[in-house]
Amino acid sequence: MARAIVRGTAAWKYFGDFRDALLAGQVLVLQVAHPVVAAGVRDHSDYTSDPWTRLMRTGASLSIYVYGGVAGARVEAARLRSLHRSFTGFLDGQRYSALDPAAYAWVHATLVKVPVDAQRFFGRPLSGGELDEYYAQMCDVGRLLGVRERDLxxxxxxxxxxxxxMVAGFAGNPTIDQLFETIRTVPKPVRWLPDSWWRWxxxxxxxxxxxxxPPGLRTRLGLQWTLRDQRRFIRFAAVVRVLATPVPAGLRTAHMRWIGKLNVWLRAHPKVYQRLVGSKTS
Structure with missing residues (x-):
């Protein structure tokens, strides 16, 4: 059992860091690169037709795991498992379930990795001690979510x-192609946002x-990456690092902590929650 996730611990400092959002596209690709996850998204997700509501629901759920307290995380984990129990279908002639243990563990793994990668790219890499504490805490979160012990x-x-x-075994699939198309064509979240801004x-x-x-997967997906691209990314990452690193951890994670507490309250008041996010709550 790891230390509780409280102020100052590794998961508290890094899981909700606003720089994690810069890896949103990366983590989605890595998740749907898993064949079972890809099939579940293909058959049961509404992200292509209503991506902004889907994004808000996902952010609300994630915030509860780390910042909503143990009781809140347990309730949210039970809700998600109940919801995904009905997400079944067929993949290559075989029946699949969204609660397939290996696929379920992989989704959790991608979320564990994001904050570590975000700090590596845009901040200061976690020390060995921080990595140990962070990983132990996220394993506890995984157990609350129902990830099997042997899959951690x-x-x-x-x-x-x-x-x-896992990444070495992945390649392209139609769900990844649809994700790329959604990124390119997704409508503005609000009408007042200028079209010229949104095109960027x-x-x-x-x-x-x-x-x-990961470079190998990028190549297998046919995504080009040049030395010029790499130089641009290095400059971009340096700017983010300079601007964000001096910000105290409490401010870097404030939005996720606030959302986590708010959503614990909303889960306890389901009628209010349903009005805000609609009937689908994954």
Whole structure:
């Protein structure tokens, strides 16, 4: 059992850091690169037709795991497992379930990795002690979510080997292609946002996605990456690092902590929650 996730601990400082959002495209690609996850998204997700509501629901759920307290995380985990129990279908002639243990563990693994990658790219890499504490805390979160003990590598080094071996087996699929198309064509979240500004959205998202994906998978997906791109990304990352690193951790994570507490309250008042996010709550 790891230290509780409280102010000053590794998961508290890094899981909700606003720089994690820069890897949103990367983590989505890595998740749907798993065949079972891809099939579940293909058959049951509404992200292509209503991406902004889907994004808000996902952010609300994530915030509860780390910043909503143990009780809040347990309630949210039970809700998600109940919801996903009905997400079934067929993949290559075989029946699949969204609660397939290996796929379920992989989704959790991608979320564990994002804050570590965000700090590596845009901040200061976690120290060995921080990595140990962070990983132990996220394993506890995984157990609350129902990830099997044997699907949680015992330490960070083992986790990295597992993660790299999974990525090495992935390639393109139609769900990834649809994700790229959605990034390129998604409508503005609000009407007042100038079209000229919004046109940069897809370019920036695809650039960050190409920059932060594991190089081998990037190549297998046919995404080009040049030395000029690399130099641009290095400059971009340096600017983010200079601007964000001096900001206290409490401010870097304030939005996610606030959302986590708010959503614990909303889950306790389901009628209010349903009015805000609609009938689908994944």
């Amino acid at each position: 590598p015992p330490d960070w080094a083992s986790f990295e080997r597992y993660y790299d071996s 959205h897809a370019r920036i998202q695809m650039f960050l996605l190409r920059a932060t994906l």
